[in-house]
Amino acid sequence: MRKKKKKRKIRTRFEDWLPLVGQLADKPECPNCGEEREWSVFIEKIEFCEHCFLDYLEFLILSQGLSIFDFL
Amino acid sequence: MKLIKSPLEAKDIFNLIAGDKVLISGTVYTLRDSAHKLLLQLFKEGKDFPFPTQNAVIYYAAPTPPKAGHPLGSLGPTTASRMDVYVPMLLEKGIRGMIGKGKRSDEVRELLKQYKAVYFLAAGGAGAYLAQFVKDAKPVAFQELGPEAIYEVQLEGFPAIVAIDGEGRSIWDEEEEKEKENKDKI
Numbered sequence A: 001m002r003k004k005k006k007k008r009k010i011r012t013r014f015e016d017w018l019p020l021v022g023q024l025a026d027k028p029e030c031p032n033c034g035e036e037r038e039w040s041v042f043i044e045k046i047e048f049c050e051h052c053f054l055d056y057l058e059f060l061i062l063s064q065g066l067s068i069f070d071f072l
Numbered sequence B: 001m002k003l004i005k006s007p008l009e010a011k012d013i014f015n016l017i018a019g020d021k022v023l024i025s026g027t028v029y030t031l032r033d034s035a036h037k038l039l040l041q042l043f044k045e046g047k048d049f050p051f052p053t054q055n056a057v058i059y060y061a062a063p064t065p066p067k068a069g070h071p072l073g074s075l076g077p078t079t080a081s082r083m084d085v086y087v088p089m090l091l092e093k094g095i096r097g098m099i100g101k102g103k104r105s106d107e108v109r110e111l112l113k114q115y116k117a118v119y120f121l122a123a124g125g126a127g128a129y130l131a132q133f134v135k136d137a138k139p140v141a142f143q144e145l146g147p148e149a150i151y152e153v154q155l156e157g158f159p160a161i162v163a164i165d166g167e168g169r170s171i172w173d174e175e176e177e178k179e180k181e182n183k184d185k186i
């Protein structure tokens, strides 16, 4: 029971935070994963959904700060 | 920035160091969980794989349906660690490069060192962006698996980072050493 509560808290925090960087998606399908999404987050001009955005953050962290734009 | 060609050459692998930014061009093969299982069957039976494996690079990815004018809709990396157990088989067959997302196990790192092979980290979540570096893609085996079939993919300037090199060095070495130090303190 306690564990469940904890998980929910984290998710709420993420949803609270997303509107600061993202916007409601105009199309339901994410261009990256093809899944239905609610949010669009733009980094430079690349659009990420709420799931792909987290994937990309993981990449930024794992690659120690290197982004795709370091390749341009 | 290092420009590299796939299939890889031993001298190219020798020159790659963990942390290097690379642009990959040439032929790679997509590989996911279910295709690995079918390959394992072939491996156990001592049969050849349905694609050329010598010095080949595989890409842990699954394509989504294409939009008009593009060979693929999206081609983002998928988590590589799920496929860690199959790495010995791939290396044994001559595969020398893997592109994926996320960390690999210590065992995989040891194997890459032993076989002089490389693990490239690609940008997770950016499948649609990465698709522009895909010039052609066609399924070459296990088509019954749909998007999880093995696709032969032509890359041109596909951006990636050398995450683990042929000497077993990784971009996470420093961080892991610190973790170890902290554990030892406790």
Ligand SMILES: [Zn+2]
Pocket: A030, A031, A032, A033, A034, A035, A037, A048, A049, A050, A051, A052, A053
């Ligand atoms: Zn997405």
